Amino acid sequence: MRKSIVIGASHGWGAHLASRLVEEGWNVTAVGRRPKPELPDTDALRYVQADLTTAHGYEAVERELQEQAPALVVYNAVSYGPRDATLPPLDELEATFRLNALVPYHLLLNHVEKQSSAQFCTYVVTNSDSIYHANKYSGIYAASKAALRVLTTALASACQSHNAAAATLLLGPLADEENFEKLQEIAHRTGADMDAVTRRYLARSNQAYVINSFLSYESCVKNVLTIANLGRDANGMLCKLDGGSSGSLI
Incomplete structure (x- = not known):
């Protein structure tokens, strides 16, 4: 049974993905910040509570990646940050960038460089169509996601010399x-x-x-499965399920 880790899976789209991967025959480790996840009770699904904004939470997920040797890792953890038009304290901005961009890049790149060459691993990084239309309410979140898009490309470059592939799943408005x-x-x-x-x-x-x-969770699952089945061909892939939000030329 193939192993997968879904990071940011305590509720919503991440929880749905973890549950559906189990149905598709995967053994899943779901990671989330909430103590009580919205997940089914099954032998093929294990939940790990970890807050990636803390050093302890980061180290816990790092251990899971090394010990589980997954064939698929989906990073879905997110912080929306301040959602009003006022100027927030600098540490709040840094916290949003840390969880949305710096943590996934550092965590996954670290795993790429340490993983066994015998186990191929696909990394799917969830991104947002907010990068195309930031405003005074969403600017910080959108900027962090734009940074994540660039860093995922850098991650894919690192995967080129390892037994791995990194792809972006860019989502529009979800039916959450x-x-x-x-x-x-x-x-x-x-x-x-x-x-x-x-x-x-x-x-x-x-x-x-x-x-x-709104876009259905199930359509997102199908895209993740497609990416996971592409092997090396998925490296550097940008899969846009965005409702056309990037416009006609992008």
């Missing part, structure tokens, strides 16, 4: 609980149809979107 609850509240308050509210929200979020509904 937070988005659903926000739009449901608007629909209830205005008396509008939920589908109409969703279409209006997406059109205002990014005029380049060519989708009328």
Whole structure:
């Protein structure tokens, strides 16, 4: 049974991915910050609580990577940082960049250089279409994700001389609980149809979107599985499931 590690898997899309990988026959180690994850109880899935913003949490995940010798690692941990237009303290900005860009690069590059050459490993780094349309509310988060995109390319360069591949899964608006609850509240308050509210929200979020509904978790899973099955051909790959948000020329 192939081993995988999903980092940032206590809830939402990460938890869904960990559960689906088990269904696809993988042995999964799910890593998350929450003490009680939204994960099924199965012998093929093990949960490790670790906060990657701390040295202890980083070291715990580092040990898992070395001991498990996974064939697939998905980095999905994220910090959205300050989400208002005020200027936050510098340490808050640094914390967002640390978790979103510096930690995945350092953690995965360290594993690339230490892993056994006998075990091929695919690294899938989750990124966001926010890098295409930052504003005063999302600028810090978007900048950290743009840095992650560049660092993942550097990681792929390192993989070239090892038995590994690194790819980016760049996602647009997901059908997660937070988005659903926000739009449901608007629909209830205005008396509008939920589908109409969703279409209006997406059109205002990014005029380049060519989708009328949020992207499903299942479509994301299929893309991860495709990347994992490509072997070396996936190295340096940018898989965009972004609803067209980057525009027509990118």
